[in-house]
Amino acid sequence: MKIAIVTGASSGIGREFARQIAAWGTLDEIWAVARRENRLQELARTLKIPVKIIPADLTREKGIEMLESLLKQEQPQVKILVNAAGFGKIGDYKNISRLESGKMIRLNCQAPVDVTMLALPYMRKDSHILQICSTAGFQPLPEMSVYAATKAFLLRYSRALRWELMNRGIVVTAVCPYWVRQTEFIQKASTGSHSVRHFPLAGTPEKIVRQALRDSLSGAAVSTPGLVGTAQRILTKLLPEELVIAGWELLRRL
Numbered sequence: 001m002k003i004a005i006v007t008g009a010s011s012g013i014g015r016e017f018a019r020q021i022a023a024w025g026t027l028d029e030i031w032a033v034a035r036r037e038n039r040l041q042e043l044a045r046t047l048k049i050p051v052k053i054i055p056a057d058l059t060r061e062k063g064i065e066m067l068e069s070l071l072k073q074e075q076p077q078v079k080i081l082v083n084a085a086g087f088g089k090i091g092d093y094k095n096i097s098r099l100e101s102g103k104m105i106r107l108n109c110q111a112p113v114d115v116t117m118l119a120l121p122y123m124r125k126d127s128h129i130l131q132i133c134s135t136a137g138f139q140p141l142p143e144m145s146v147y148a149a150t151k152a153f154l155l156r157y158s159r160a161l162r163w164e165l166m167n168r169g170i171v172v173t174a175v176c177p178y179w180v181r182q183t184e185f186i187q188k189a190s191t192g193s194h195s196v197r198h199f200p201l202a203g204t205p206e207k208i209v210r211q212a213l214r215d216s217l218s219g220a221a222v223s224t225p226g227l228v229g230t231a232q233r234i235l236t237k238l239l240p241e242e243l244v245i246a247g248w249e250l251l252r253r254l
């Protein structure tokens with residue numbers, strides 16, 4: 001049985017990955033992971049291939065173990081893994097609690113590593129792993145300091161893992177979108193401190209996912225869907241980091 005595992009499939013970017021991968025019609029099942037079971041059921045009703053609903057909190061060991069035992073039981077061939085579950089918080093060190101920071105680190109860093117390690121024994125040549133990072137991973141972001149650091153972790157992990165898996169013919173792509181609208185991310189990230197005022201030129205899940213899948217299938221190490229993300233990727237390599245941070249400090253106040 002050939003499957004795709006998509007975490008964060010109850011909303012936004014993850015849900016769009018599930019939709020577009022299902023539409024290929026080449027896989028037998030999508031395994032959709034998130035906490036809100038009703039949202040996963042809604043998704044399942046709209047897809048043309050069977051969906052296994054996995055209502056798991058990936059910040060908890062119990063959630064990870066649920067996926068582990070399903071894999072052991074069903075012994076599928078994992079053709080695609082998309083780690084899209086994640087969240088961010090906007091605000092400085094006074095606005096974001098220790099507990100929220102810890103949860104961000106567990107969901108954005110620990111969970112994708114756990115899920116990837118669980119899925120790898122079930123992956124063969126020509127399988128694909130897409131780690132949903134962010135352009136936030138390209139530079140430090142005051143007022144989103146923990147979130148940006150988690151995405152830098154995921155980006156570095158993805159790029160190194162890619163080399164470790166080359167001899168197995170498994171492609172790892174770090175997907176780094178700039179702001180994306182039509183998801184729950186921005187609303188959940190806002191803490192009311194208005195430290196980031198605008199989200200100009202935000203992309204849509206439909207376009208971002210289409211580009212990310214195209215990039216992964218062509219073997220890309222990093223996918224920066226959209227012009228702004230691509231420009232940010234280049235500029236953060238060329239400019240001194242302090243200047244890049246100062247640029248963000250200016251932009252977020254506009």
Ligand SMILES: NC(=O)c1ccc[n+]([C@@H]2O[C@H](COP(=O)([O-])OP(=O)(O)OC[C@H]3O[C@@H](n4cnc5c(N)ncnc54)[C@H](OP(=O)(O)O)[C@@H]3O)[C@@H](O)[C@H]2O)c1
Pocket residue numbers: 007008009010011012013014033034035036037039056057058059083084085086087088107132133134135176177178179180181183184185186188
């Ligand atoms: N939107 C943007 O501007 C943007 C930009 C760059 C990168 N990204 C990244 O893209 C990814 C998807 O974000 P999105 O924009 O699609 O946001 P979203 O609409 O809020 O989706 C987040 C997903 O993560 C799941 N999730 C949250 N906590 C979880 C937990 N503890 N265990 C399991 N699943 C959990 C949510 O489902 P449940 O609540 O049902 O669990 C939901 O399906 C994230 O990693 C985000 O960092 C987003």
